[in-house]
Amino acid sequence: MDELPEDLTELLEEYARHLRLGRNRSAHTVRAYVGDARSLLLHLCARAADSGVGEIDLSLLRSWLAEQGAGGAARTTMSRRASSARTFTAWLTRTGRLPVDPGPRLASPRPHKVLPAVLGRDQAREALTAAESGAAQHDPIALRDRLIVELLYATGIRVSELCGLDIDDVDRERRQVRVLGKGNKERSVPFGVPADQALESWLRYGRPLLAATDSGRALLLGRRGRRLDPRQARTVVHEVVSAISGAPDLGPHGLRHTAATHLLEGGADLRVVQEILGHASMATTQLYTHISIDRLRQAHDQAHPRA
Structure with a gap:
C-alpha cells in the first residue's frame, strides 16, 4: 500500500x-x-x-x-x-x-560513532589559496565563492547560518559575525584577517554587481541577486575541495568539522570551541577530540620508528 x-x-x-x-x-x-x-x-x-x-x-x-x-x-x-x-x-x-x-x-538502536572527514592543514591552505587565486580578476561570483570558503573555515558556522547572514551582522572592526543558530540562539563568532580581506573584496567589487531590488541586506547573493541558497554554497565547497589532490569529498559541514579540529589541534579550549560552534551539549563538541587523537595516532604510526 x-x-x-x-x-x-x-x-x-x-x-x-x-x-x-x-x-x-x-x-x-x-x-x-x-x-x-x-x-x-x-x-x-x-x-x-x-x-x-x-x-x-x-x-x-x-x-x-x-x-x-x-x-x-x-x-x-x-x-x-x-x-x-x-x-x-x-x-x-x-x-x-x-x-x-x-x-x-521503544529503544533506539545505538548508532555507530563515525568520525567525520576533515581536511589536513595543508589541504585547507591549498583550498583557500585556490579560492583566492580564482577571485584575482574581481569576477563577482569568484569573489563570492572565495568568501564562502573563507568564512566557513574561519568561523566554523553552519551553511544555513552563513546564508542567513545580513551585511549588518558583520562587524569588521571587531572581526566577528553575529549568527542566529539553532533554536534562534544568537552568538558572535570571530574571524581572521584573510576572511576580512575576502569580505572587503566581495563588498567592494562583487556584491554591488550582483545586487538587485530584492537583495535586501543579504550578505551573500546568487547570480540573480537573491539571498544565496545553501545548496549553491554546498556546490561551491564541493567544487573547491574536489580540486585538491588527496582531499576527502566534503561540503560545508566538512569545513565546519575541519575548523573545529584545527582549533583543538592548535590548543583551543573545548568550551571555547563549543561556544564558537554553537553546540548546546559539550558531548557533541567532544567528538572533535576523538578526531584530533585519531590524527595524532596516524601521524605517530607513520613517523615513529617503533610505532
Missing part, C-alpha cells in the same frame, strides 16, 4: 501543522518527521486495512523499525526514526487518539 486512507492523510496534515508551530523546527526536520509518521501509518495499514491509530502499540513500533533495518537503513537512520516515532506517538496521546503512549518504551 502506497496511499493512506483519507482520515489518516488528514491526520498527517494536522501533525505537520503542529510540528511547524513548535520548537522552531526547520522545514527539513518537519518533512522528515512527517515522512516517518507516514511510513509508520502505512505499516499499520499493511497489517490490517481497517486499523486505526488507536491500535499503535509497542509491538507495531518494533516491527516497523525492524522493517526499516531489513530494508537497509543505517543504525543512525533507525535511531532518528525511533526518536521521530516517539514524537508522533506523544502527540497522538496528547490529542486523545492513543490511550497510552508506547513511545517511551
Whole structure:
C-alpha cells in the first residue's frame, strides 16, 4: 500500500501543522518527521486495512523499525526514526487518539560513532589559496565563492547560518559575525584577517554587481541577486575541495568539522570551541577530540620508528 486512507492523510496534515508551530523546527526536520509518521501509518495499514491509530502499540513500533533495518537503513537512520516515532506517538496521546503512549518504551538502536572527514592543514591552505587565486580578476561570483570558503573555515558556522547572514551582522572592526543558530540562539563568532580581506573584496567589487531590488541586506547573493541558497554554497565547497589532490569529498559541514579540529589541534579550549560552534551539549563538541587523537595516532604510526 502506497496511499493512506483519507482520515489518516488528514491526520498527517494536522501533525505537520503542529510540528511547524513548535520548537522552531526547520522545514527539513518537519518533512522528515512527517515522512516517518507516514511510513509508520502505512505499516499499520499493511497489517490490517481497517486499523486505526488507536491500535499503535509497542509491538507495531518494533516491527516497523525492524522493517526499516531489513530494508537497509543505517543504525543512525533507525535511531532518528525511533526518536521521530516517539514524537508522533506523544502527540497522538496528547490529542486523545492513543490511550497510552508506547513511545517511551521503544529503544533506539545505538548508532555507530563515525568520525567525520576533515581536511589536513595543508589541504585547507591549498583550498583557500585556490579560492583566492580564482577571485584575482574581481569576477563577482569568484569573489563570492572565495568568501564562502573563507568564512566557513574561519568561523566554523553552519551553511544555513552563513546564508542567513545580513551585511549588518558583520562587524569588521571587531572581526566577528553575529549568527542566529539553532533554536534562534544568537552568538558572535570571530574571524581572521584573510576572511576580512575576502569580505572587503566581495563588498567592494562583487556584491554591488550582483545586487538587485530584492537583495535586501543579504550578505551573500546568487547570480540573480537573491539571498544565496545553501545548496549553491554546498556546490561551491564541493567544487573547491574536489580540486585538491588527496582531499576527502566534503561540503560545508566538512569545513565546519575541519575548523573545529584545527582549533583543538592548535590548543583551543573545548568550551571555547563549543561556544564558537554553537553546540548546546559539550558531548557533541567532544567528538572533535576523538578526531584530533585519531590524527595524532596516524601521524605517530607513520613517523615513529617503533610505532
